[in-house]
Amino acid sequence: MVRIPESKLMDGPAQAEMPQLPWHRTKIICTLGPATDQPGVLARLIGAGMMDVARFNLSHGDHASHARRIQQVRQLAQQAGRFIAVLMDLPGPKFRLGELSNGARELHLGADVILALEADPPDGLPVKHPALLQALRVGESVYLADGAIRLEVKIAGAERVVCQVLVSGTVTSGSGINVPESKRSVLIPTDDDRRHLVFALEQQAEWIGVSFVQSADDLIRVRTLLPPGQQPLLMAKIEKRQALVDLDAIMATSDGVMVARGDLGVETDLAEIPLVQKRIIALANAQARPVITATQMLESMVTQEQPTRAEVTDVANAMLDGTDGVMLSAETAIGRFPVAAAEILQRVLTATETEYAVRVARDRLRASESTPATNPISLVACQLAARLNAKAIIAPVRDIATALGIARFRPAAPLVVMADSEDLCRRLAVVWGVSPLLAVAEFEPQSCLYLASHWLCAQGLAQPGDPVVMLSTSGAAQGAADTLQVMRVDNS
Numbered sequence: 001m002v003r004i005p006e007s008k009l010m011d012g013p014a015q016a017e018m019p020q021l022p023w024h025r026t027k028i029i030c031t032l033g034p035a036t037d038q039p040g041v042l043a044r045l046i047g048a049g050m051m052d053v054a055r056f057n058l059s060h061g062d063h064a065s066h067a068r069r070i071q072q073v074r075q076l077a078q079q080a081g082r083f084i085a086v087l088m089d090l091p092g093p094k095f096r097l098g099e100l101s102n103g104a105r106e107l108h109l110g111a112d113v114i115l116a117l118e119a120d121p122p123d124g125l126p127v128k129h130p131a132l133l134q135a136l137r138v139g140e141s142v143y144l145a146d147g148a149i150r151l152e153v154k155i156a157g158a159e160r161v162v163c164q165v166l167v168s169g170t171v172t173s174g175s176g177i178n179v180p181e182s183k184r185s186v187l188i189p190t191d192d193d194r195r196h197l198v199f200a201l202e203q204q205a206e207w208i209g210v211s212f213v214q215s216a217d218d219l220i221r222v223r224t225l226l227p228p229g230q231q232p233l234l235m236a237k238i239e240k241r242q243a244l245v246d247l248d249a250i251m252a253t254s255d256g257v258m259v260a261r262g263d264l265g266v267e268t269d270l271a272e273i274p275l276v277q278k279r280i281i282a283l284a285n286a287q288a289r290p291v292i293t294a295t296q297m298l299e300s301m302v303t304q305e306q307p308t309r310a311e312v313t314d315v316a317n318a319m320l321d322g323t324d325g326v327m328l329s330a331e332t333a334i335g336r337f338p339v340a341a342a343e344i345l346q347r348v349l350t351a352t353e354t355e356y357a358v359r360v361a362r363d364r365l366r367a368s369e370s371t372p373a374t375n376p377i378s379l380v381a382c383q384l385a386a387r388l389n390a391k392a393i394i395a396p397v398r399d400i401a402t403a404l405g406i407a408r409f410r411p412a413a414p415l416v417v418m419a420d421s422e423d424l425c426r427r428l429a430v431v432w433g434v435s436p437l438l439a440v441a442e443f444e445p446q447s448c449l450y451l452a453s454h455w456l457c458a459q460g461l462a463q464p465g466d467p468v469v470m471l472s473t474s475g476a477a478q479g480a481a482d483t484l485q486v487m488r489v490d491n492s
Contacts, residue, residue: 021049023414023459024349025357025433027325029053029087029292030342032069033061033333041338042069046076046084050342052429053207054084055327058196059091060174070203083425083436085207087235088200090193090222092211093186094263095177097144098126107149109168115142115161124160125171135182136161143178144171146295147266178266180241188218189225197225200232206426209235209258214242216249233400233427235292238280239263247280251287255400256430258327261295281321288404290430293318294327298344302335307344315345316352320360322410324432361386361412368409375405377471381484382409385469391462391489392416394452394470395481396443400427402481406471407432413469414461416452418443445472449487457491464491 030051036042045051054073056066070086077084101120107113114124115133127133136142142151142163149171151163188210189197200208210222213236222234233255236243239262243250251257259280265273277293284291297315298307318326326349331341365386368379385393393411396418397403403417411433418439419425425436437451449470456462466489471481 021459022346022350023049023435023461024346025353025414026319026323026349027052027292027430027432028342028345028349029055029294029325029327030338031055031057031327031329031331031333032073033057035334035336035338036069036332038338042072043076044339045332045342046073046082047080048343049082050339050346051084053087053325053327055087055089055209056205057089057329057333058200059089059094059096059211060333063199066199067203070205083422083429083438085426085429086203086205087207087209087430088196088203088205089209089237090189090196090200090211092188092193092237093190094212095127095129095132095179097171097173097175097177098128099173100126100171104170104172106170107144107151107165107168109165111165112154113151113163113165115163117159127177130159132177132179133161134158136179140179140181141166143180143266145169145175146262147178147270176263178263180267187221188212188214189222193222194225197222201227204423205232206423207235207256207430208232209237210254211237211260212240212263213237213250213254214240215246216253219250219253230423235290239267241267244268244276244279247283251283251289254289256290256292256324257284258292258294259323261293265295277318278321281318281323284324285322285408285410288401288408290324290404290432291322292325292327292430293321293323295329297326297328298331298341301337301341301344302330305337305340307341312344312348315348319349319352320356322360322432324407325430358412360410364410377481377484378402378405379409381406381469381471382411384484384486385411385413388467388469388486390469390486391466392452392456392468394418394448394468394487396420396439396448396472397424397428400424400431403428403431403434407434414456416455418448418451443473445470445485445487448472449490453489453491456489462489464489 115127116124120126136153138153138156140153149169150167153163155162235256236250236254237258237260239260259277281291298311300308332338390413392414394416415433417434417436419436428434428436468487470485470487472483473481474483
C-alpha cells in the first residue's frame, strides 16, 4: 500500500523506493486509545505494517482526543508511504453505566445490587438512562460488560431497580448494559449519533460503523444525513438479534458489515455465535461486501503478553471463514501490550495464509463454478491467475465495487489495485487481499504494470519475468473492465 507520484513513475526505480513489509491478505484493524498514545506505539504499528485500518470507538473518549489521533495516523501513514483507512463507530442506542468511584466495582454472587439514576450510589450502580430503568420488569435478565456479568430484576422501579447477581464479576465505568428480553427499541440514528456523525464527516472518515443495526431502514436513515458527493462508506455492525432476521436486506443496503461478537453474544445464544459468525461472513462474501470480525480476538493480551491457544485458533478460523479483516479492540486501545498484540495477530494471519491461501482460493473458485457469476470477468481473472500461477492480479479501479468483485473469490495471487485518488486507496485498505497503489497517471496498461512490478519486487512477491494477469478497459466498455491480458513483471 504505497504512494508513488507520477514524477517517480517516469523517473524510474531508483527514486521509487518502496519499504518491504510483511504482506498479509487479511487486514488488521486496530482500535486507538490511551494505549496507542504512548510514545512510539503508533509509529511502530504503522511503520511495521501492522495496521491497515485505524478504528475509533466514539462511545469512549472525546472529539479532541480522537481528532489528534486521526491527525497522527495520517501523518505517520504519509511518512511510511502507506494508506490506512479511518473507521469511526457511532455509539448507537447502547445503555451504559455511569462513572464509578475508583473506576470499578466487584459484584458478588447472590448479592443484591441497585441500578439507580444517582451519580454514584454507595449501594449500587449508576445508570445514565431513565428510560431503561422504567422499562425493566421483574424477572428480566440484565447483562453487564459484554455479558460477563448477569443480574436478574427482583424489584422494578422508575428510579431504582433492585437486582440479584447471578453471575459475578467486576464492572468498570461506562460498562455496557444489555437487556435481550426487552421489547424497547430506539430509533437509529440517535441524537448522539447525529452529533458524532458531524464530527466524523469533519474528519473525513472513510468508513462509518453504524452500531446496533436492526433493519435496512436504520442504514437508510443514516445515509440520508450524509452530504452529496464523496460520502463515507457505511459498515453495519451486526450485534442485535433482530439484525439476523433482516440480514439479507441489511447486507444489500450496507457497504460492509462487522461481526460484533460482544453484544451479539449477549443478544443471541452463546452456543450459536460460531455458526452466526460463519453465516454472516459467508453472506458478505457472496454479496461482495467487506466483513470484519471483532471482539475478544486476543482478549487475554489486554493484561498478558502472550495470547491463549484458543484465541490464536479463533483468529485463524475467522480468516478461514473468509473474513476480510480482524479487529483488535481493548487489546490496542487500553491494553498493556498493544504492539505485541498486533505482532501476534500479524504472525497468525501470515502463517495461516501461507499454509491455506491456495486451498482457500481453489475451494472458492470451485464453489463459484456452480453459481451464476454476477461479474464474469473477475471470476475468469482469478481462474486464469490460478492456472498460470500468476504472481498478481492487477486491476485499475475507480470505485471499491470493482476490487470487491475480484476479492470475493479470494485469489491466492495478490490483488494489486490501481486507484486514482488517495481517498479510494484508503477505502480499499479494508478489502481482503487488496494492495492499493496510487496511480495519478492515466490507467494505461504499461504504466500500471510498471508501478505494480516495482511494488511486487520490493515486497519479494515476484521477480522480473513472472506472469501477472491484468484487467483493463477497452474504448467501448465505458469504464467497466472487459479485457484480460497476461503480462510479465517488468522491474527494469
